Amino acid sequence: MPTLSRPIYLDYNATTPVDPRVLDAMLPWFTEQFGNAASRTHLYGWEAADAVSDARKQVAKLIGAGEKEIVFTSGATESNNLALKGAFETLGATRRHIITVATEHKAILDTCQHLEDLGAEVTYLLPASDGLIMPQQVQEAMRPDTLLVSVMYANNEIGVIQPIAGIGQLCRAAGVLFHTDATQAVGKIPISVDKSYIDLLSLTAHKLYGPKGIGALYVRKGVKLTAQQDGGRHERGHRSGTLNVPGIVGLAKACQLAAGTMQEEANHLAQLRDSLENGILNALPDIQINGNREKRLPQTTNISFGRVDGEELLMAFNRIAVSNGSACTSASVEPSFVLKALGVPDDLAYASVRFSLGRFTSNEDIEVAIQHVKEVVERLRKQYSLEVG
Numbered sequence: 001m002p003t004l005s006r007p008i009y010l011d012y013n014a015t016t017p018v019d020p021r022v023l024d025a026m027l028p029w030f031t032e033q034f035g036n037a038a039s040r041t042h043l044y045g046w047e048a049a050d051a052v053s054d055a056r057k058q059v060a061k062l063i064g065a066g067e068k069e070i071v072f073t074s075g076a077t078e079s080n081n082l083a084l085k086g087a088f089e090t091l092g093a094t095r096r097h098i099i100t101v102a103t104e105h106k107a108i109l110d111t112c113q114h115l116e117d118l119g120a121e122v123t124y125l126l127p128a129s130d131g132l133i134m135p136q137q138v139q140e141a142m143r144p145d146t147l148l149v150s151v152m153y154a155n156n157e158i159g160v161i162q163p164i165a166g167i168g169q170l171c172r173a174a175g176v177l178f179h180t181d182a183t184q185a186v187g188k189i190p191i192s193v194d195k196s197y198i199d200l201l202s203l204t205a206h207k208l209y210g211p212k213g214i215g216a217l218y219v220r221k222g223v224k225l226t227a228q229q230d231g232g233r234h235e236r237g238h239r240s241g242t243l244n245v246p247g248i249v250g251l252a253k254a255c256q257l258a259a260g261t262m263q264e265e266a267n268h269l270a271q272l273r274d275s276l277e278n279g280i281l282n283a284l285p286d287i288q289i290n291g292n293r294e295k296r297l298p299q300t301t302n303i304s305f306g307r308v309d310g311e312e313l314l315m316a317f318n319r320i321a322v323s324n325g326s327a328c329t330s331a332s333v334e335p336s337f338v339l340k341a342l343g344v345p346d347d348l349a350y351a352s353v354r355f356s357l358g359r360f361t362s363n364e365d366i367e368v369a370i371q372h373v374k375e376v377v378e379r380l381r382k383q384y385s386l387e388v389g
């Protein structure tokens with residue numbers, strides 16, 4: 001059978017491979033040590049409960065939390081739902097106003113939409129053209145009945161890092177809950193829930209070299225949430241359902257590895273990302289980098305290519321696996337709503353590519369990617385100028 005060479009993976013913001021060390025840590029918990037962490041009557045249950053307890057400490061440590069403040073979930077989507085719906089169901093009778101940002105992940109925006117149907121009023125802040133919002137915007141949107149502010153730590157499409165501590169500080173002063181979807185930031189940059197005045201924080205394992213289907217919600221001590229799933233009252237009543245012990249062990253191992261190498265890995269990835277960016281900028285005219293280039297995750301760049309057909313562009317990249325962050329439906333390909341919120345014109349938004357690098361990206365991968373992007377864009381631009389005239 002001929003071996004098809006697989007494209008170079010540059011879509012780490014969509015998901016990461018499981019680190020082999022994470023897999024090793026998980027394996028025994030599928031087979032010999034398969035107990036239910038809620039079984040109190042025998043060794044199988046006890047050892048699973050111990051593993052979960054150790055894991056909880058490990059996850060908490062990465063964000064400066066206490067172990068009792070970690071609720072395991074199925075991932076960031078569930079964590080976001082639990083944070084927003086759980087807070088609204090608890091306090092929504094008197095506080096109906098929520099503040100969020102137009103460039104949030106759909107797991108926040110669709111949850112807000114759902115709450116609007118239930119009577120919530122939601123303010124969607126618009127970021128500046130570099131993707132950043134200012135704490136002052138949050139301050140100005142505050143009302144006496146504001147329940148919660150939800151601002152993502154770092155954007156999944158453009159990588160910009162919001163001024164979380166500044167926003168948290170003014171939420172705390174106003175007595176308003178502060179939630180952050182930190183899915184893209186956890187394990188990539190240092191996070192302290194205390195220093196940033198965070199009350200609720202969502203994270204997921206599969207964006208930091210852990211398995212899919214496991215995540216956590218940090219819930220500050222004293223914050224009341226209504227559970228969104230009823231049953232055996234696991235996770236101190238926040239989230240019923242038998243714990244995913246292998247997943248939890250994997251998430252913890254991924255957090256431990258991230259804590260050990262974060263700074264080193266960030267420097268390395270920023271270097272690779274910058275050489276990719278500079279390589280493309282030097283090779284091709286009419287290129288635009290989207291989002292603030294300073295306050296940005298080290299592994300992400302989002303680039304618009306002028307004078308090409310956006311739909312053809314992604315199809316033509318067959319040696320690299322990248323994305324455009326756009327929502328594809330069977331009927332149409334919409335340009336990224338994040339880029340549109342930044343004021344990027346439609347034709348450029350269509351012809352935008354997110355490159356996201358990770359732990360297993362090599363120098364050679366970047367060299368091949370630059371050359372491939374150059375060839376593809378030059379070819380498409382020749383076609384484009386013939387078509388457009």
Ligand SMILES: *Cc1c(COP(=O)(O)O)cnc(C)c1O
Binds near residue numbers: 013077105184204213
């Ligand atoms: C990936 C992602 C999510 C969804 O996480 P799941 O664990 O897949 O549910 C939510 N928010 C952001 C910012 C993400 O990047």
